[in-house]
Amino acid sequence: MSRENEEGGAGGAEGAEQLALIRESVRGAKVPRAKPRTWRGAALAKELPVARVLVDKGVLHLDRYFDYAVPEELDAVAQPGVRVRVRFGAGARNVREGRREGGGLIDGFVVERRAESDYSGPLAALAQVVSPEPVLDSGLLDLARAVADRYAGSLADVLQLAIPPRHARAEARRSPAPPAPPRPPEPGSWRRYGHGPEFLEALASGGAPRAVWTALPGPQWAEEIARAVQATLASGRGALVVIPTGRPAARVDAALTELLGEGQHALLTADAGQERRYQEWLSVRRGTVRAVVGTRAAMFAPVRDLGLVVVWDDGDSNHSDDNAPFPHVREVLELRASRDKCGFLLGGWSCTVEAAQLVESGWAAPLVADREQVRGAAPLVRTVGDGDLARDEAARAARLPTLAWRVAREGLKHGPVLVQVPRRGYVPRLACERCREPARCRRCAGPLEAQDGGSALRCGWCGVEEAQWHCESCGAFRLRAQVVGARRTAEELGRAFPAVPVRTSGREQVLDTVPGTPALVVSTPGAEPVADGGYAAALLLDGWAMLGRPDLRAGEDALRRWIAASSLVRPQGAGGTVVVVAEPTLRPVQALVRWDPVGHAVRELAERAELGFPPVSRMAAVSGTPEALTEFLSGAELPGDAVVLGPVPVREAGPVPARRGGGAGAGERAERVLIRVPPGSGFALAAALKAAQAARMARGAKGAKESGGEAVRIRVDPPDIG
Numbered sequence: 001m002s003r004e005n006e007e008g009g010a011g012g013a014e015g016a017e018q019l020a021l022i023r024e025s026v027r028g029a030k031v032p033r034a035k036p037r038t039w040r041g042a043a044l045a046k047e048l049p050v051a052r053v054l055v056d057k058g059v060l061h062l063d064r065y066f067d068y069a070v071p072e073e074l075d076a077v078a079q080p081g082v083r084v085r086v087r088f089g090a091g092a093r094n095v096r097e098g099r100r101e102g103g104g105l106i107d108g109f110v111v112e113r114r115a116e117s118d119y120s121g122p123l124a125a126l127a128q129v130v131s132p133e134p135v136l137d138s139g140l141l142d143l144a145r146a147v148a149d150r151y152a153g154s155l156a157d158v159l160q161l162a163i164p165p166r167h168a169r170a171e172a173r174r175s176p177a178p179p180a181p182p183r184p185p186e187p188g189s190w191r192r193y194g195h196g197p198e199f200l201e202a203l204a205s206g207g208a209p210r211a212v213w214t215a216l217p218g219p220q221w222a223e224e225i226a227r228a229v230q231a232t233l234a235s236g237r238g239a240l241v242v243i244p245t246g247r248p249a250a251r252v253d254a255a256l257t258e259l260l261g262e263g264q265h266a267l268l269t270a271d272a273g274q275e276r277r278y279q280e281w282l283s284v285r286r287g288t289v290r291a292v293v294g295t296r297a298a299m300f301a302p303v304r305d306l307g308l309v310v311v312w313d314d315g316d317s318n319h320s321d322d323n324a325p326f327p328h329v330r331e332v333l334e335l336r337a338s339r340d341k342c343g344f345l346l347g348g349w350s351c352t353v354e355a356a357q358l359v360e361s362g363w364a365a366p367l368v369a370d371r372e373q374v375r376g377a378a379p380l381v382r383t384v385g386d387g388d389l390a391r392d393e394a395a396r397a398a399r400l401p402t403l404a405w406r407v408a409r410e411g412l413k414h415g416p417v418l419v420q421v422p423r424r425g426y427v428p429r430l431a432c433e434r435c436r437e438p439a440r441c442r443r444c445a446g447p448l449e450a451q452d453g454g455s456a457l458r459c460g461w462c463g464v465e466e467a468q469w470h471c472e473s474c475g476a477f478r479l480r481a482q483v484v485g486a487r488r489t490a491e492e493l494g495r496a497f498p499a500v501p502v503r504t505s506g507r508e509q510v511l512d513t514v515p516g517t518p519a520l521v522v523s524t525p526g527a528e529p530v531a532d533g534g535y536a537a538a539l540l541l542d543g544w545a546m547l548g549r550p551d552l553r554a555g556e557d558a559l560r561r562w563i564a565a566s567s568l569v570r571p572q573g574a575g576g577t578v579v580v581v582a583e584p585t586l587r588p589v590q591a592l593v594r595w596d597p598v599g600h601a602v603r604e605l606a607e608r609a610e611l612g613f614p615p616v617s618r619m620a621a622v623s624g625t626p627e628a629l630t631e632f633l634s635g636a637e638l639p640g641d642a643v644v645l646g647p648v649p650v651r652e653a654g655p656v657p658a659r660r661g662g663g664a665g666a667g668e669r670a671e672r673v674l675i676r677v678p679p680g681s682g683f684a685l686a687a688a689l690k691a692a693q694a695a696r697m698a699r700g701a702k703g704a705k706e707s708g709g710e711a712v713r714i715r716v717d718p719p720d721i722g
Contacts, residue, residue: 042125045075048113051126055088055108056156058324060694063154067117069125078126081134083166084108085127109136109159133171135163135285139340140302146335150683151716152620152690153325161323162300170279175288182260184234185227189220192377193369203231203308203343210337211367212355213347214598216377217567219530221347222248225310226255228345229265229291237307237342238290242299242329244316245526246271247512252293252312260291268294268301296321299332308343309333315352315553315560316526320719328717330354349567349597350560353553353608354615356601368598378595379538379569379576382407383584400496404539404579408493411537412500412518414575418531418538419522420565421489422545430457431548432471433478439469444645445611447550460550461674461721463648489541490522505529525561534570536577543582543589551720552613559588559600566592614717618682620689621718623650623672628711633673636692639681646673674721682716689714 052065068086070078078084087103105127117123136159144158184204190196193213202209215221225241232239243249246269253267266280266289283289285302292301296319311319311333319329330346337344344364346355358364369377384401400408411417430439430448439448439457446461448469457466470477494502497520505511505523514521516532523529525546546558562580570576582589591600609616622632629647638644650670677685693714 043072044125045070045072045078047075048115050114050117050123051078051084051110052112052114053084053086053108053126054111054155054159055086055106056160057088057106058154058156058160059697060154060690061698063148063156063694065111067114067119067123069123070113071125074126074129077129077132078110078113079132079134080110080112080138081136082110082132083130083135084110085130087124087127111136111141131166131168131171133166133282135166137302140300143300143332143336143339146339147327147332148325149690150331150335150686151325151327152686152693152714157324158300158327161297161321161327164278164281164297165274167275167278170275170282173279175283175286176263178288178290179264181234181236182230182264185230185259188227189224190227192216192373193367195365195367199345199367200227200231203228204234206235206237206307208307208337208341208343210344210358210364211346212351212359212364213345213367214351214369215347215349216369216373217349217379217563217569217571217595218377218534219251221312221349222251222255223259225252225312225345225347226259228308228310229256230259232308232343233260233264233291235307237305238303239292239308239310240298240301240303240306240333240336241291241293241310241312242319242333243293243295243312244318246295247510248312249293249295250512256291256293263289265289265291265293266301268292268298270295270297296329299327299329299336306336306340306342308345309336310345310347313348313350313560313564314346314355315348315350315557317719326715326718328719331717334358348560350563351597351601352560353556353601353605356598356605357615360602360605366598374595376573377571379566379578380572381566381578381580381593381595383589383593384579384581385584400492400539400541401579401581404541404581405496407537407577407579408497408520408539411535411575411577412497412520413536414518415516415533415536415570416514416519416521416531418528418535418565418568419489419493419520420525420528420538420540420561421522422525422542430479430550432474432476434476435471435474437471437473439471439479441466445613446645447552449550458648460648462645490520493520493522523565525565528565528568530568534574534576535568536570536575538565538569538578540565540578540580540582543580547582547586547588552608553720555586555588556601556604558582559591559597562588562592563595563597612676614721616679618677618679618685619717619721620675620685621672621715621721622675622689622712623670623715624712625669626671629671629673632692632696632712635696636688638675638688639677639684641678641681642685643676644673645676647671648673686716689716 049070051068051070053068054065085105086108088106089103140162144162145155148155148158185200187197187200190200199209199211229239229241241252243252249269256265266284268277268280284292287304290304292298292303294301311329314330321327359366382403384403408417430450431437432439440446441448441459441462441464443464444459444462446459448457448466449460450457457469490502490504500518500520502520502522503511503514505521505527510527511529514529514531521529540562546561547554566578569578580589580592587600591597622629648671650672675685693712
């Protein structure tokens, strides 16, 4: 026996113990799954042996379908709409036994089974059917394609937004049979609106009315939406409601549960978690429920026999998706209403310019209450202007005007008082010091901005400098830019009212409700909690910080946020009072005092039509490094009526948060151009931008990458253009 064997025999017990420990650790470790087979030599399906697959690449030059061979073993499960995994990028040279092999594994969807392929070369086989559950039908596919074309994006990116990630446990659960249609509802509070009962009757009888609804202040809006949904379900059709955030979505969910009972609708929000959300989505896809309430991603919910789509508060920025191709809920639901010939309801306490355009064009009808109903439901609105502040010693000392202090003191005798302050990050635009008219470029009417470290002005859209500005309205030569801080608002109010509790609701902690007992509730816009019985009063502070933002929608957005907060206040007949600290001569402030958001939107629309601003025109923002932007524009075949504004530097260059949106990288200097076309050329502009981006990526231009960082970012109909 050799010495090595002797030593091995002596240490045999120790070696066996070590080997057992190794085996145990291997068993407990996560062993990666074996790669799906290449199906080399496997027989193909006897009928329809070709699967047309949409691969999840998300790059524009690959925005098309690819054909794959269907192995006989996968024939039964590889049906249109299922998720599959395929090998992609092998190239035509890697062919064995007439079958293409190699390439990386990526996800995809089978969109069609065919008898033969249009491609004459060898096909790779489907690697794996992830699940036999069909999740992509022809209706959703056509909608996603229409959205991709409208926003110059890829079909794969849209489907990532439309179809939630798979969860096996949720998929394995069986869905119950769909419930019977409910009875048509009573009109209820819809009687307060002209033609409100007729709107419900049209839905219940199978009609497809389209309306822009200006809701009265108060909490009844959620129940009114629920009644519209019930009327649609009574006709045997489905309904889809999209709400900007989870808190108001929960109110509509509760209203539907109260009217219809449990299990009659699905709630699709990100707060539900992946398993719950996918389970709810599957119940809609399988037809178990025909009513859906959800946030932004629910705009693509595959509701069967769609009879009504509803969007609430379309001016909220949460309705605009942050992932490429950046679709907006309002536009997607308009597409669905037109394609499915179903009812459409755009509702809110306020009214956007886009909503006013739908009415003016005749596409939708107004659904409003008469002035007597408005006066009976709205609170009293009082203003505090610059002249009042200049004469007010208390305002200069404590930033709280005397009128606001008196209204708060009186309101606290009867209930809680809401105090709305702009959140940090509001940067006002320049305006005339005398008449407050925004300073705009004489060439393109864009907002003027102050140059860093100098007195020269430059347009934020076209970049042209303005050396000798004067106000076109009053002739003055001086400008004003005011930023009012709100950090110490809660502390100052606590000192002013030491015996009253102060609650805050904002980014760090958002309150849903507050009791009806006396308290000061300090909130940022959009985070206002609902008070039991309504607020006794509301103070809307620092109006200039919202009205002065360098954005085309500054006035519209300020009015929307003020009305949203004021709608939580008790009616004037019950003592409800609102004080807004802003110049009373400004159009948004006057609209708030009169409670006339529709009139404000109509006048704003007429002014934008005169200047050629959206939504009367269509716009696209293209941003990236200066070199990439120049190259992109030189290769883009824009419509003949397109006007290019810029380039101008981007205020905050950095990584783009979109999933596959492109843009300048961290630390790189970025520029932006705006491309404006008349309304009839919107689709031509999107097609031109999409073709230019696809050609650039196919060439492998400098900085163009296949995922997450191409050097040019396209956004059609951007919500903020300055």
